[in-house]
Amino acid sequence: MAEKKGKKMMWDGRFDCGMAQSMIDLSFSLDFDKELLEEDIQGSLGHGKGLVESGVLTKTDYAKIRKGLLGILDDVHAGKNLWLPTDEDVHMAVERVLTDRIGDLGKKIHTGRSRNDQVSTDFKLYMRHRAVEIRALVVELQKNVLDVAKKNFGKIMPGYTHLQQAQPILFSHYMMSLFFALSRDVKRLDNFLDLHVELPLGSGAIAGSAFPYHRQLVAEELGFERPSANSIDAVSHRDMALEFLNDLAIIANTLSRYAEDFVIWSSSEFGYLTLSDAFSSGSSMMPQKKNPDSMELIRGKSGRMLGNYTAMFTLVKGAPLSYSRDLQEDKQPVFDSTHTAKVLLRVMSEAIASARWNFDRMEDRMLPALLATDLADILVEDGVPFRDAHRIVGSLVGEAAKLGEQFTDLSDEAWAAKGVPNPKDVKKRLTFAYSVSRRNIEGGTGANSVKNQFKKAEAILKKELKK
Structure with a gap:
């Protein structure tokens, strides 16, 4: 031949x-x-x-x-x-x-094995190992977030909706929102690890091994709970990879939103945050520049993570059972998202821990309009129907805007003319600290509520660290 x-x-x-x-x-x-x-x-x-x-x-x-x-x-x-x-x-x-x-x-x-069940096993082991590592990085970020929130407890800042000042909040309350979002990421990874516990080895190419293969023994040896129930299912599907990529994309998306805020807060117009030089970069042309590149890269790479998830979904949606060579393309998106997620979490964790939070600047930037909702609430407590109270306050704000003033600067007579009883007494009560103190409802921004959030966070961390 x-x-x-x-x-x-x-x-x-x-x-x-x-x-x-x-x-x-x-x-x-x-x-x-x-x-x-x-x-x-x-x-x-x-x-x-x-x-x-x-x-x-x-x-x-x-x-x-x-x-x-x-x-x-x-x-x-x-x-x-x-x-x-x-x-x-x-x-x-x-x-x-x-x-x-x-x-x-x-x-x-x-x-007794095919590359089909060999690859499926290796890939599942890889994702399980990396999920444990990424979970640990999420928990480390949570610890840093909680530490920053505790160290700066009591500091008030403007809270935003639509990127407009909305209501006064405690800075710690803002930071704890990241903690609790991350706790769901940990749960998703825990669910992922709890769900994908079946060993593919022994499934062969499609029909199972012809040898009297002790699958339970091999499963336990490799850290799986049990062998897969169906050989076609074991070698065909990549829902584990889809779920893993989805979990990582959600983590990246969460980090991206906070990174966006931190980019804005780092600007000279805001000045709420000064990132460490270790997490900033300069300009090749403008020597005065200090750019929040770490946060911008976190924001940018979240799109890449979504792209990897989309690529995987597109890959598997039309692949016939049981195995086709298309599935060779399943690994690069997972490898890329794994490496990206790990570096994003490390950077965010270290950047938050080393940042300087400029609370004097936050206080200086707080507008009296942040108290408009509190004025409406006070009027309601004094017996004014809410819709009428809303209209009264809106009218005061509108009149002040025409005059280029804050509504709190309008005269007592102007307040009274709009329907506010005892304007002098109401103005004394209308402070940022008073606004925050009124919101001690569970989950609110009041001091007692935030302290309870700390306790919940500590209990969550204790439970997470046990697993």
Whole structure:
């Protein structure tokens, strides 16, 4: 038979020629899926134990395979390049190197499994491992947020809606809104880890392994609760990746919204926040500039995270069962979002912890109009129907605006003419501190309410840290 042309593959017994270079360029994935190396080694070690129980390998065989696999991992960690241009992906590369080192025994490690269930297992292990790491970073950010909120308890700032000053709030109340949003991110990651606990190994390519494979033993060895219930389901679906990308995109979106506020607060027009130099950058042209680039990059990369989720959804929506090569494209979005989420969380955590919050500037910028709602509430307490009270206050604000003044600067007579009883007494009560003190309802911005938020946050952190 004529010698085959093109690259020789480990699976090419059925083919008359090797792969064209253009096909290699299209299909080889080692350049990115080598990120799964640790999980591939871990999966093969667990699979090998299953093969021992099945009688395919002896304990001596397994010991040699184990030593060979761990040696590969050590060498890669030491910076050695073990890969060849003919290595199609990390899974085949590891098997080739193992066989080169221990002989034909290395060829036995793939007994009873397909790359379909091998890849699914490695990928699930990767996402589970990274979810634990990202969860820890979210919790670390929560701790920093709570610390900043506690250290600055009692400081009042303008609260905004529509980017317009709305009502006075405690700065701590604002920061705690981030804490509780992050606590839901932790719960989503916990739900993710609780849901995706089934081992794909043993599913083969589609129909399951023909060997008496001890799947429960392998599942426990690899940290799964149980084997998958259906082999087609195990190798076909990527809902785990979709969910993981969704969770990470939500985290990024949350960080993006606060980053947007911090960019605005860093401007000279606001001046509420001074980021550490370590989380800022300068201009190549304008020497006076100090730009909040850390927050702008967090804001920008959230769109990238959404793009990765969208790419995954588009990838799987039309892929037929059980496996198609389309699914090779499932990994890069996950790898990218994983790395991005980790760096975003670290930057936000460190930037918040090191920032200077300029409360004098916040106080100087607070407009009397922030108290308009409180005036309406006082009128209601004095017996004025709310709609009438709303109209009275709106009329005062409108008249003051025409005069270029604040409504609190209008004369007592002007207030009385609009329907405000005892204007002098009402004005004395109408302060920012009074406004905040009125809102001690659960979840409100009052001091007692915020202290209760601290207690809840501490209980949440204690529970999160136990898991």
